[in-house]
Amino acid sequence: MANTVLKLNNFTVVYKTQKGPLEAVRNVSFELKEGETLAIVGESGCGKSSLARGILRLFPRNLEKATGEIYINGTEVLSLKEEEFRKNIRWSKISMVFQGAMNSLNPILKIVHQVAEPLIVHFGMEKFSAYQRAKEILSLVGIPESFAERYPFELSGGMKQRVVIAMALVTHPSIVILDEPTSALDVITQANIMNLLKVLKKDLNLSYIFITHDIATASELADRVAVMYAGEIVEISPAEKFYNSPAHGYTMMLLNSVPTLKTTKKLKAIPGSPPSLINPPSGCRFHPRCQYVMDICKEKEPPMFKKDEDHYAKCYIGESHE
Numbered sequence: 001m002a003n004t005v006l007k008l009n010n011f012t013v014v015y016k017t018q019k020g021p022l023e024a025v026r027n028v029s030f031e032l033k034e035g036e037t038l039a040i041v042g043e044s045g046c047g048k049s050s051l052a053r054g055i056l057r058l059f060p061r062n063l064e065k066a067t068g069e070i071y072i073n074g075t076e077v078l079s080l081k082e083e084e085f086r087k088n089i090r091w092s093k094i095s096m097v098f099q100g101a102m103n104s105l106n107p108i109l110k111i112v113h114q115v116a117e118p119l120i121v122h123f124g125m126e127k128f129s130a131y132q133r134a135k136e137i138l139s140l141v142g143i144p145e146s147f148a149e150r151y152p153f154e155l156s157g158g159m160k161q162r163v164v165i166a167m168a169l170v171t172h173p174s175i176v177i178l179d180e181p182t183s184a185l186d187v188i189t190q191a192n193i194m195n196l197l198k199v200l201k202k203d204l205n206l207s208y209i210f211i212t213h214d215i216a217t218a219s220e221l222a223d224r225v226a227v228m229y230a231g232e233i234v235e236i237s238p239a240e241k242f243y244n245s246p247a248h249g250y251t252m253m254l255l256n257s258v259p260t261l262k263t264t265k266k267l268k269a270i271p272g273s274p275p276s277l278i279n280p281p282s283g284c285r286f287h288p289r290c291q292y293v294m295d296i297c298k299e300k301e302p303p304m305f306k307k308d309e310d311h312y313a314k315c316y317i318g319e320s321h322e
């Protein structure tokens with residue numbers, strides 16, 4: 001059995017807003033094993049990025065509180081002093097490819113410098129060695145040495161995304177969070193980047209958290225899938241169970257709302273929109289939109305039921321609850 005490299009226990013992130021506290025991430029718990037890819041899927045605004053940035057302790061200024069526990073290789077890191085977290089954990093043990101990062105590369109700095117920068121800034125590495133390491137990692141992600149001295153505007157979208165991946169890997173992390181790493185790319189480039197991520201994972205023995213709103217993309221990389229809704233993980237299971245035997249009303253409706261190559265079924269959009277995270281609905285947070293809603297769903301928050309081996313869902317469907 002592979003080691004657990006990352007473990008979250010009831011991780012909760014609350015922001016201060018003018019209308020009151022907003023719980024962007026609520027009691028999230030999961031484990032990530034060495035070499036595993038856990039996809040986190042859900043609609044825009046369900047808290048995926050807040051979860052990802054929260055794991056790296058990159059909180060916005062209006063953070064009200066972040067509670068729970070985050071273990072990295074067995075060490076609890078949410079309670080570490082920021083200095084210690086920055087020195088020993090962030091970027092060196094766990095790093096992230098940020099959503100849209102390829103569009104925020106610095107236009108006036110050469111690629112090699114941007115990839116080397118974390119080594120110079122965070123780890124005090126001397127410039128020559130940092131550039132050497134940056135060139136090695138650039139070549140690993142498929143950017144030829146001759147491109148290292150170029151500027152971002154001289155690169156295609158796919159190449160810029162490779163640079164951003166190199167930036168996340170240059171510090172030798174073993175866990176990488178990928179936040180929508182292929183959105184904004186054309187389908188061919190998306191496929192190339194997905195292939196690159198698979199090769200890197202194998203060659204460098206990485207573990208991934210792969211965040212996406214696109215369940216078709218998730219299927220390509222994921223060993224397990226966690227479904228997020230209104231700040232919570234509502235279902236978590238091995239990938240094949242997610243696709244073949246979803247157990248939460250939201251997951252069922254999500255799967256019915258996207259086209260697949262295998263079936264010609266009629267697509268059904270999920271009615272309504274995700275709820276306010278300042279005043280979420282009572283009971284199950286999905287109940288106002290759920291086509292399978294029962295009385296109990298409106299009144300009582302469902303616990304995380306074990307539906308099957310390694311398969312959990314916060315949903316009363318199929319449960320006796322009288």
Ligand SMILES: Nc1ncnc2c1ncn2[C@@H]1O[C@H](COP(=O)(O)OP(=O)(O)OP(=O)(O)O)[C@@H](O)[C@H]1O
Nearest residue numbers: 015017022024043044045046047048049050060277
């Ligand atoms: N700094 C902040 N202050 C207040 N609310 C915030 C802040 N950042 C995010 N939110 C809110 O927290 C909730 C979760 O947002 P988050 O960006 O984490 O979701 P997401 O699933 O990643 O969405 P997307 O895919 O669109 O990025 C949303 O309601 C969002 O409006």
